[in-house]
Amino acid sequence: MNDVFTVPPVYFPTTGEAWRWLLPGYLFTIAVETPVLLLLLSRAHRWPRRLAAGAWLTACSYPVVVVALPLLLGLEPRARYLAVAETFAPLSECVLFALAFHAAGTRRADRWRDFAAITLANLASFLLGEWLGQRGWFDWLAG
Numbered sequence: 094m095n096d097v098f099t100v101p102p103v104y105f106p107t108t109g110e111a112w113r114w115l116l117p118g119y120l121f122t123i124a125v126e127t128p129v130l131l132l133l134l135s136r137a138h139r140w141p142r143r144l145a146a147g148a149w150l151t152a153c154s155y156p157v158v159v160v161a162l163p164l165l166l167g168l169e170p171r172a173r174y175l176a177v178a179e180t181f182a183p184l185s186e187c188v189l190f191a192l193a194f195h196a197a198g199t200r201r202a203d204r205w206r207d208f209a210a211i212t213l214a215n216l217a218s219f220l221l222g223e224w225l226g227q228r229g230w231f232d233w234l235a236g
Contacts, residue, residue: 111160113234118159118222122151125221126214133210135203138194146194150186150211158182183215 127147134143158178168174187208195204225231 108160108164111163114159115156117231117234119151119155121222122155122218123147125218126151129214129217130210133206133213135206135210137199137203138207142194146190147214150189153189154182154185157185179215179219183212186211186215 127144130147130150131140131143134146138146158181162174162178162181166174166177190207190211191204195207222231
């Protein structure tokens, strides 16, 4: 029987378990998201800014997603955690990017392209992380 649709009990990680994921997950996330940002951010941003955005945006959102939200919400039900975490990450990163790099004269098309790039980068790291996680690539972090 496929247990994908079963509802497990709420699991609250310990602080140590949450922190254990921080550095490896951060490095994985920037390795996936930075190339997406390099390719897809609008031409208004030069390569150094695009490269820095990959590390900086993740540095701002990732601790919340990996440490704070699991401790506040628990990791189960997984759908609830993922809905909050995977909405928070791109939304907060879009706001930060706009505040830091979008001036009053930034073209609307460039703004939306940047927001789409940030959202796609987050989606890419989420999907690849889930796919690799299902194949046991992160089991060594489980403790």
